[in-house]
Amino acid sequence: MSTYAKKQGFGATLWDFMTTVDHKKIAILYLISGGLFFILGGLEAMFIRIQLAVPDNNFMSAGTFNEMITMHGTTMIFLAAMPILLGIMNAVMPLQIGARDVAFPFLNSLGFWLFFFGGVVLNLSWFMGGAPDAGWTSYASLSIHSQGHGVDFYVLGLQISGFGTLIAGINFLVTIINMRTPGMTYMRMPMFTWTTFVVSALILFAFPPLTVGLTLMLFDRMFGANFFDAAAGGNTIIWEHLFWIFGHPEVYILILPAFGIFSEILATFSRKRLFGYSSMVFATVLIGFLGFMVWAHHMFTVGLGPIANAIFAVATMAIAVPTGIKIFNWIFTMWGGSVRFTVPMLYAVSFIPSFTMGGVTGIMLAAAPADYQYHDSYFVVAHFHYVIVGGVVLGILAGITYYWPKIFGTMLNETLGKFTFWFFLIGFHLTFFIQHFLGLWGMPRRVFTYLPGQGWETSNLVSTAGAIFMAVGVIILLINIIITSVKNVRVGNDPWEDGRTLEWSIPSPPPFYNFKQLPLARGLDAYWIEKMEGKKEMTPAEPLGDIHMPNGSIIPICITIGLFVASFGALYNMDADKTWTVPVIIIGLLITFGSMLIRSIKDDHGFHIHKEDLMDDKDKEVKA
Amino acid sequence: MANQQSNSANPNLNLEYRRKQNAEEMKHQVITFSMMIFFTLIAFAMVAMETISRWFIIPVILLLAVIQVIFQLYYFMHMKHKGHETIALFIYSGLTVGLITVLVFLTIVWL
Ligand code: HEM
Ligand SMILES: [Cu+2]
Numbered sequence: 001m002s003t004y005a006k007k008q009g010f011g012a013t014l015w016d017f018m019t020t021v022d023h024k025k026i027a028i029l030y031l032i033s034g035g036l037f038f039i040l041g042g043l044e045a046m047f048i049r050i051q052l053a054v055p056d057n058n059f060m061s062a063g064t065f066n067e068m069i070t071m072h073g074t075t076m077i078f079l080a081a082m083p084i085l086l087g088i089m090n091a092v093m094p095l096q097i098g099a100r101d102v103a104f105p106f107l108n109s110l111g112f113w114l115f116f117f118g119g120v121v122l123n124l125s126w127f128m129g130g131a132p133d134a135g136w137t138s139y140a141s142l143s144i145h146s147q148g149h150g151v152d153f154y155v156l157g158l159q160i161s162g163f164g165t166l167i168a169g170i171n172f173l174v175t176i177i178n179m180r181t182p183g184m185t186y187m188r189m190p191m192f193t194w195t196t197f198v199v200s201a202l203i204l205f206a207f208p209p210l211t212v213g214l215t216l217m218l219f220d221r222m223f224g225a226n227f228f229d230a231a232a233g234g235n236t237i238i239w240e241h242l243f244w245i246f247g248h249p250e251v252y253i254l255i256l257p258a259f260g261i262f263s264e265i266l267a268t269f270s271r272k273r274l275f276g277y278s279s280m281v282f283a284t285v286l287i288g289f290l291g292f293m294v295w296a297h298h299m300f301t302v303g304l305g306p307i308a309n310a311i312f313a314v315a316t317m318a319i320a321v322p323t324g325i326k327i328f329n330w331i332f333t334m335w336g337g338s339v340r341f342t343v344p345m346l347y348a349v350s351f352i353p354s355f356t357m358g359g360v361t362g363i364m365l366a367a368a369p370a371d372y373q374y375h376d377s378y379f380v381v382a383h384f385h386y387v388i389v390g391g392v393v394l395g396i397l398a399g400i401t402y403y404w405p406k407i408f409g410t411m412l413n414e415t416l417g418k419f420t421f422w423f424f425l426i427g428f429h430l431t432f433f434i435q436h437f438l439g440l441w442g443m444p445r446r447v448f449t450y451l452p453g454q455g456w457e458t459s460n461l462v463s464t465a466g467a468i469f470m471a472v473g474v475i476i477l478l479i480n481i482i483i484t485s486v487k488n489v490r491v492g493n494d495p496w497e498d499g500r501t502l503e504w505s506i507p508s509p510p511p512f513y514n515f516k517q518l519p520l521a522r523g524l525d526a527y528w529i530e531k532m533e534g535k536k537e538m539t540p541a542e543p544l545g546d547i548h549m550p551n552g553s554i555i556p557i558c559i560t561i562g563l564f565v566a567s568f569g570a571l572y573n574m575d576a577d578k579t580w581t582v583p584v585i586i587i588g589l590l591i592t593f594g595s596m597l598i599r600s601i602k603d604d605h606g607f608h609i610h611k612e613d614l615m616d617d618k619d620k621e622v623k624a
Numbered sequence: 625m626a627n628q629q630s631n632s633a634n635p636n637l638n639l640e641y642r643r644k645q646n647a648e649e650m651k652h653q654v655i656t657f658s659m660m661i662f663f664t665l666i667a668f669a670m671v672a673m674e675t676i677s678r679w680f681i682i683p684v685i686l687l688l689a690v691i692q693v694i695f696q697l698y699y700f701m702h703m704k705h706k707g708h709e710t711i712a713l714f715i716y717s718g719l720t721v722g723l724i725t726v727l728v729f730l731t732i733v734w735l
Contacts, residue, residue, distance in 0.1 A: 177710055201714070205721045237733060245725060292721050296728070308732045 019552035021105035022512055023090045026112050027407060030087030031400070033116050037079035040123065042474060044072040046467060049431075053464035055452040065448035066133035067150065071123075073136030074154065077250070078161055079119040081392050085257040086115075086168050088399045089196045091407050093172065095503035096190045098181025098521060100514045100547065103174040106599075110556035111167035117564045118161025125153035135446065137247070140228035140239035144220050149571055152221060156567040159214050160560075162207055169203030172196055181502070182541035183521035187281070190501040190525075191267075191274060194281050195260030198288040199253050205292065206249035213242035222574055237302060244295035252291040255387065256284060258395025259326060262348045265402055266330050267525075268498050269345040270337025276329040277524060283322035283329075290319045300371045309368040316366035323359055327352060342496070343417035347398035350425050351391065358386030361436065376446070379439025385432045397424065397477070405495040409509045410488060416480040420473045427469025434459045434466075500525040505538045513547045516540075516614055544614060550606040555599050562592030656695040663688040 017025060048068050051059045060068065094102055102108050125131040132154035134143035143151045176197045180189070189197075217239065219225035226232035228239050267274040274280060296304060296312040304312075330352055339345070361383040365371050374380060397420070404412050438459050443450065450456055494504040502519055503510075505527045519538035523529050530538055566588025573581040667685045670676055698704045703712060 173714075201717065204714075205718055209725070235733065238729075241725075241729070241733065289717075293724060304732050308728075 016552070018557055019109075019554045021101075021109045021550050021552055023094050023102050023105065023108060024407070024509060024512070026108050027087045027089075027091035029112050029116075030083050030090060031407070033119070034080055034083035034087055037075050037119055037123075038081075038084065039474075041072050041075035041080050042471065044068050044075065046471060048072060049464040049467040051448065052450075052460050054461065055450050055457055057449055060448075062448040063130075063133065066135075066446075067126075067131035069446060070132045070135050070138075070150075070154070071126075074122065074132070074158070075119075076388075077136065077254070078158060079115075079122070081254050081388070081396065082165065083115055083119075084396050084400075085199075085254065085392075086165070088261065088396075088403060089172060089192075089199075089257060090168075092403055092503055093193050093196045094175065094179070095406070095506065095510065095514060096193045096501050097176060097179060097184050098502050098515060098519050098526075099175060099179040100518075101550070102171050103179055104171050105550045106553060106556065107167050107171050109553070110559060111164040111171065113556050113560040114164030114167065114563070115161045116164075117560045118157045118159070118164060121160060121564060121567055122153055122157030125150055125157075128153075137243055138217070138239075139236070139243075140217065140220070141230075141236045143217065144228055151217075152571045155214050155218050155221070156571060159211065159218070160563050160567060162210055162214070165203055166207045166211075169200040169207070172200040173204065176200070181515075181518045181521055184526070185521075187278065188521055188524045188526070191263035191277070191280055191284075192257070192260035194284055195256040195263075198284050199256045202249045202253050202256075202288050202291065206246045206253065209242050210246035213239055213246070216242075218570075222570065237299075240299055240302065241295070244298045245292075247298065248295040249288075249291045251384075251387070252287060254392045255395075256287065258351075258392050258399075259284070261395045261399040261402070262330065262351055263333075264501070265344045265348045265398055266333045268402075268496060268500055269340045269342055269348070270334045271340070271498050272333055272337040273525060274329070275332035275335075276325070279325055280329055283325040286322040287319060290315065290322070294319065297366055297368075297371075300368045301375045313366050313368040317363055320359060320363055327356060327359075340498070343412070343414055343421055344398045344402035346418065346421050347394050347401070350421075351394045351398070354390030354394065354425075354428070355387060358383060358388075358390055361386060374439060376444060377439035378435045378443045378445055381445050382432050382435035382439060385428075385435070389428050389432065394425075397421075402496070404484075405491045405508045406503055407509060408485070409490050410484050411491050411495055412484050413480050416476055416483070420477045420480065423469050423473030423476065427466045427471075427473060430466025430469060431463050432466070434462050438463075494527075500528040502526055502538070505530070513549060513609055516547075517544055518542050544611055546611050547609040547614070548606055549609060551604055553599075553604070555595050558595035559592050559599075562588045562590070562595065564588070565591065652699055656699045660692050660695055663692055 017029060020026060020029075047060065048065070051057050051065055051068075090102070090108070094100070122132075128149070130148045130150045132138065132143075132146070132150035134146050134151055134154075138151060138154055143154075176189070176193060216225070216227040220227050220229065220234075226234040228234050228236045230236055263274055263280060294312055294316040296308060297316045300309050300312075330348075334349075341349075361379070365374055365380065365383055401412055401417055404410070438456060439445075441455060441459075443454075443456050450460075491508055493499075493507055495508065496504075499505075502521070505519065506515060517540035519526065520541035522539070527538065530536075566585045569581045569584030569586075569588060571581075572578045573585070575581075667688055670681050670684065697715075702708065
């Protein structure tokens with residue numbers, strides 16, 4: 001292996017990560033940047049809760065509050081939850097199907113950098129004249145009249161990071177369709193791979209409507225088009241439709257990977273096969289399918305008419321059926337298993353009731369006539385935080401803890417992990433449970449303050465106290481990460497001891513080519529099958545041979561930086577006094593298309609790892 | 625896709641069979657190609673005649689267009705061959721999503 005020895009030092013590591021096309025390193029990039037955005041969004045949430053802790057508060061102005069909630073929602077959904085999940089998918093999915101990388105490693109890196117710079121564009125708005133302030137949904141009736149450039153940052157930032165997500169989704173689809181190891185049929189794929197597959201399909205179909213919507217918004221704001229301006233013959237409702245045609249599948253893009261993570265964890269720590277595997281697959285596909293036919297449940301109060309409302313209400317309630325199938329399967333997986341309460345398992349067990357509560361309020365909201373009461377009240381805030389925090393964020397925390405050893409080769413401390421878990425879980429319910437009632441007592445959503453004497457004081461204070469608990473939990477997690485990284489105690493292949501799927505059959509972290517020989521999958525839970533027959537490793541499906549690997553490349557960053565530069569030209573283009581904008585757009589696009597041109601005319605065939613370098617003593621013995 | 629061919633590198637293997645196969649394929653392509661041209665002529669002719677109601681012409685032209693797309697996909701882009709199931713699945717899912725959107729826009733936004 002000496003020929004592949006790496007240079008040391010910070011600069012070399014940085015360069016390595018900037019040019020990497022290795023799915024495991026890109027996963028780490030996603031996790032780090034998603035984690036940073038998560039902390040940023042968390043800080044914004046804390047500021048929101050401080051402002052609302054007491055009535056008539058003037059911790060921040062109404063305008064700043066609007067920017068805060070907009071950036072909190074946008075950051076958490078697009079820049080924290082989704083990238084962290086894409087990171088876990090990148091780290092785990094290729095290993096689970098026995099692949100050496102994703103199908104298009106170069107695009108994988110491009111996807112990451114597009115997401116990252118899109119997020120940077122969005123957040124630079126804080127320092128460049130004010131953040132977007134029309135809500136994460138950016139309804140056109142509000143956003144086309146928003147002063148300043150906030151909403152332009154929203155449009156361009158999301159446009160760039162949206163391209164990145166779309167690229168990642170297509171990449172995963174092709175990987176799962178084409179790169180499964182011999183024996184890994186569709187119905188032997190681990191549940192997390194299945195959810196990755198369905199989620200990637202959702203990304204493929206859901207992001208184009210967002211792209212279209214954002215483009216129309218861009219034209220309305222930049223060039224004075226009137227797509228959404230009712231006074232000029234446009235229709236503001238079209239934005240709402242386009243946004244939610246994307247937006248509802250988006251919430252399933254977030255929750256399905258969490259479902260996948262929990263399915264793996266529940267099976268592993270119950271030491272049992274996932275109960276009803278094929279019905280789980282069926283339910284996942286069905287949820288993905290139905291997810292596209294329900295978006296108008298966000299628009300019941302728009303006045304679509306009773307027939308449209310009824311159709312969308314019934315379609316929405318239908319989603320509860322496959323979701324219920326999943327909940328029961330998870331419970332039956334634990335039933336009769338020899339359950340081990342590790343930190344990931346604690347998250348999984350508490351996820352089931354927490355998420356179910358969110359599902360129940362979802363059904364309540366889906367009853368269109370009742371929604372006229374709930375809509376735009378704190379009841380809705382409570383609902384989506386129960387599904388997103390109680391489902392997605394618990395899933396992320398569980399997934400990070402569970403896969404930490406596979407990604408970084410060390411084990412997070414269990415005791416500290418339990419502290420994080422309890423602080424977070426208690427804080428979460430403390431913050432959001434009471435908000436159901438605040439909503440029913442009439443507190444509207446997205447208000448920057450409220451008057452005393454309406455019976456909302458105590459509840460809001462309780463809610464803020466809960467938020468502090470959650471923050472403490474996250475801080476303990478950060479301490480845990482630092483301690484673990486400093487101690488750096490390495491672990492073996494299967495640190496949880498009950499790993500069932502292929503990723504646990506190779507070292508932690510895996511070598512950069514993942515599998516020396518592609519493994520033969522002989523059934524669902526392929527590694528478990530081998531273990532049950534007393535074997536220590538997988539049966540190889542191919543003889544030892546040369547492995548072809550792609551070269552790293554700096555071009556993805558160059559492509560992205562071009563778009564980054566151009567977006568600032570586009571942003572300020574409408575200001576009459578700024579004449580530099582058109583040149584900036586042109587320079588940016590030249591960088592982007594120039595880099596793409598270089599990529600397409602310069603051949604890059606990658607390199608081979610030779611068989612001799614792969615052979616260890618054992619292989620040589622066999623030869624001799 | 626490659627599924628139709630044998631794995632052998634020998635070009636003479638199954639030559640007779642493959643020749644027949646290709647001739648058949650060619651026949652299909654010629655037939656569909658001429659039908660597509662014929663459809664196009666019909667479309668132009670209908671518009672040129674000026675006597676037929678547009679409420680008849682527009683749906684018929686759309687129908688002819690759909691048939692042409694199907695010919696294109698199945699006969700020229702080989703979707704009728706084995707090994708295209710996943711591709712078909714994704715095309716039809718995308719189509720479903722798109723058509724639902726159009727349907728909703730037609731019923732509750734624009735009309
Ligand atoms: C049983 C399943 C579910 C049902 C029946 C359901 C139903 C609904 C309904 C009807 C609304 C609109 C309420 C209103 O604005 O008046 C809503 C809002 C929302 N739901 Fe769900 N939901 C479900 C699951 C989920 C999941 C799994 C997520 C995310 C992981 C989610 C995230 C959201 C979000 C973010 C909103 C608020 C959007 C906004 O206005 O900003 N929901 N849900
Ligand atoms: Cu929804």
